[in-house]
Amino acid sequence: MNSYLNNAWYMAGWAKDLQDTPVAREFLETPVVMFRDAGGSPAALYDMCPHRFAPLSRGTLVEGQIQCGYHGLRFAGDGRCTHNPWTGRLPPSAQVQSFPMVEQDGILWIWMGDRDRADPDRIIRYPELADGDYRFVFGSSQVNAHYELVTDNLLDLLHSPYLHPGFGADWRPEYKYRVEGDTVYSDYRVPPYRGSEFTDILWPQTRGKMVDDFESMRWNPPCTLELRIFIGVEGMKVTEGEGFINIAPHIVTPANKTSTHYFWGSGIKASESTVTDEAHLEIVSQAFDAEDAPMLEAVQRRLGGNTDIMARKPRPVALPGDTSAVHARNILKKLIKQEKQTT
Amino acid sequence: MNSYLNNAWYMAGWAKDLQDTPVAREFLETPVVMFRDAGGSPAALYDMCPHRFAPLSRGTLVEGQIQCGYHGLRFAGDGRCTHNPWTGRLPPSAQVQSFPMVEQDGILWIWMGDRDRADPDRIIRYPELADGDYRFVFGSSQVNAHYELVTDNLLDLLHSPYLHPGFGADWRPEYKYRVEGDTVYSDYRVPPYRGSEFTDILWPQTRGKMVDDFESMRWNPPCTLELRIFIGVEGMKVTEGEGFINIAPHIVTPANKTSTHYFWGSGIKASESTVTDEAHLEIVSQAFDAEDAPMLEAVQRRLGGNTDIMARKPRPVALPGDTSAVHARNILKKLIKQEKQTT
Amino acid sequence: MNSYLNNAWYMAGWAKDLQDTPVAREFLETPVVMFRDAGGSPAALYDMCPHRFAPLSRGTLVEGQIQCGYHGLRFAGDGRCTHNPWTGRLPPSAQVQSFPMVEQDGILWIWMGDRDRADPDRIIRYPELADGDYRFVFGSSQVNAHYELVTDNLLDLLHSPYLHPGFGADWRPEYKYRVEGDTVYSDYRVPPYRGSEFTDILWPQTRGKMVDDFESMRWNPPCTLELRIFIGVEGMKVTEGEGFINIAPHIVTPANKTSTHYFWGSGIKASESTVTDEAHLEIVSQAFDAEDAPMLEAVQRRLGGNTDIMARKPRPVALPGDTSAVHARNILKKLIKQEKQTT
Numbered sequence A, B, C: 001m002n003s004y005l006n007n008a009w010y011m012a013g014w015a016k017d018l019q020d021t022p023v024a025r026e027f028l029e030t031p032v033v034m035f036r037d038a039g040g041s042p043a044a045l046y047d048m049c050p051h052r053f054a055p056l057s058r059g060t061l062v063e064g065q066i067q068c069g070y071h072g073l074r075f076a077g078d079g080r081c082t083h084n085p086w087t088g089r090l091p092p093s094a095q096v097q098s099f100p101m102v103e104q105d106g107i108l109w110i111w112m113g114d115r116d117r118a119d120p121d122r123i124i125r126y127p128e129l130a131d132g133d134y135r136f137v138f139g140s141s142q143v144n145a146h147y148e149l150v151t152d153n154l155l156d157l158l159h160s161p162y163l164h165p166g167f168g169a170d171w172r173p174e175y176k177y178r179v180e181g182d183t184v185y186s187d188y189r190v191p192p193y194r195g196s197e198f199t200d201i202l203w204p205q206t207r208g209k210m211v212d213d214f215e216s217m218r219w220n221p222p223c224t225l226e227l228r229i230f231i232g233v234e235g236m237k238v239t240e241g242e243g244f245i246n247i248a249p250h251i252v253t254p255a256n257k258t259s260t261h262y263f264w265g266s267g268i269k270a271s272e273s274t275v276t277d278e279a280h281l282e283i284v285s286q287a288f289d290a291e292d293a294p295m296l297e298a299v300q301r302r303l304g305g306n307t308d309i310m311a312r313k314p315r316p317v318a319l320p321g322d323t324s325a326v327h328a329r330n331i332l333k334k335l336i337k338q339e340k341q342t343t
Ligand code: FES
Pocket: A049, A050, A051, A052, A053, A054, A068, A069, A070, A071, A072, A073
């Protein structure tokens, strides 16, 4: 599938990414500059001055407006030209496309489609990110692979014992998928095992004991995921909602056909863990940035410019662990088709 | 416009660039090797040996001829094969295309078109470059942008206060354009201002005083420019030809569609300034190489492979400062059209 | 000519390249992973897991089989899937293409064509490589040029005095070509000369004396060469088979249209030379890797994407030294044509 779901909220970055300077990022093949307006609200414009096409992100912020770094035209967060230093008159066509943005749960969300349909109530919530009982570490990387390869990877954690030794080479779960409406889940119940570097670091109290482990990855279209891990030591009955908890948003946004923004967080309940943020960040960034990303980029190189692994001949051999990812791909394909028909 | 004016003199380099070794440069999508012949005159050949296509620029100079570094064929400055070490006989087809060159005012000029039309009298003069009363510093860089983006930038100095803080953020001129035949001028009269890092460094005697400033950029087709700046302190009446003078050749030559040689010089009258060459070079190379070039390359990236910003949809929004550049583009378009009709 | 001879043995590497870890290389535009099976025999598979297209070369060796580094499928040297950690059942389509390999004379050979025709008896022998009387140094590099540019270079050593000063700037041979069946020879008889850095280092006993020199380069299709050099001091009659000997396999394998594996060795008879391997390696790698490779890559850049220098207009000017290479090109063209007709 070579197109995007346009009418959807995509993660544009962490709220903390946006401070005093403009930030340039590409979303859905569109260059975007983001900044905070005078009131501190996030704004997003097409990152090109309508005068001589300088990227606005090379400019400076003046009282919550962005001033072009080439000849000084100034634009508000809604894309209107507000200042022309050379004649005072505002060229009527000097208007820049703006994109709706929402800041919620410490996340910036952007809407690249039809702005009349941008309903903030449809944004997936990550309430623990703003909950003082939790401590999170964060990552932002760019993976040179199609975004569905990234979501496939997240929906099939059976890669973990091979690609992520730090999560346990003897982590051998039973896998089940669930589909509820347009939401897809991968559930993993792991028979008691000796724990891993990951469990040892996050919950030192489990060290040396056999651990119970239940994990559930949730996918919402187009590419918004969250993993919840529940860990207990022998004798604790661990299911969803019980045990020591790790909550991990995994949110991906296509930059273009073969490059993807990958935003992830990993949070523990402060009362359950004494791990330092440094140690926490080290063990998870190793997995997501140093192990997943190079593998996904290697797969994309094998695909060449091809962006739909399922359409390649010969087709990939199916394993049971792929089921959730295949469901998610089909739901997204359906939604993109619907969007094309109604526009 | 996707073609070049072929029957024109282009700057190939500074005379001092050509010493004892061959120099390889691309002009108008053509690889060229330049060297000095036995008499010291500059010569230019198509940079490819007709035997097995080695770049001749990988060879060596032997008595003012270029000897191929692969199997030793030797060529004179006019492209004739003069020596075959393996049989003595000269292969009749072993001929390399040569290009007329002229060395004048410390500049090397090359003619890439129909050689019968190569009239040295048509070369634009830069007499001060060879005038001992002046001291010049020089730059040679390659900018990855279409050459008309570079000439546009030079013909619209209203970018200066935004892109070049060292030339004064409060440099706020009145701009006028003049067109005389095929020559275009941008004239800037600047109301008295506090001077800038640039005026402070070049003419320390103006420091702390309000300065008068008149500047005139001249463009001759295809892309040969010169800026003259006249600076005076309060009470001096500064117009063209009066005041402390800065003469700046800005000469650009297309390497290919999206890469341009940018040669610039900056000269002061030795009697008017005590500036060192080091300080002089630092302030101007900061502006031309470290500020202009990255902005032009960023604009080219926004244009992708497109080489005519004026043909892009939607069209760029026009500001008054663009007028000279638009005139120059139209004159060049006319000359290219004429050249195509007569050949 | 834009195709390859598929039914042929190509050098895949030196035997010593294959130790405990998988090795990834591209041959004839095909990604290949090589490893040793449980018995130590070399095996080669298409370097892509049929499940989710991970390069198998990112995996690990488990008892002579390759285990995919993504989800753990395991494959034997013949390409059969032997282990599925997740269900035990082996997906019937989980089969990887394998390529015949032979290890002989310290060289790994691979057959990329129709496996029924892979006859090991057709492999060119390099017996001295496995002969204790000889000491060899080795090189493996990748040259970004079409493989026939590399073989042309080897079949025309008249480039030597220009490109390889270490082999003697006054090395001025008489050249003869011989064609025997599909084998082509370039023979060089060099009138006595003062020796070179190369002869001084390899045979110190010749230093300061005039040397006799006979050299013969042999080419077998598709691109398997060997140079034999015979050196004597004044008074020795040196022909093929007499004098101090240097034996140099030069074996090239196309990676793709414009990139070539270049494997070379250089051997002396231990009884004839006291040269250290370090000094030996330095003088020859300077020539092959630091002088030949950049020249060939520069020629390829002049050709752009063009892969047949002989088909370019205007055609290259012919010199007598090219004759062997032209014969070799014609033989290879004939063999590729025959192969296409019979399949
Ligand atoms: S390009 Fe932005 S003001 Fe000119």
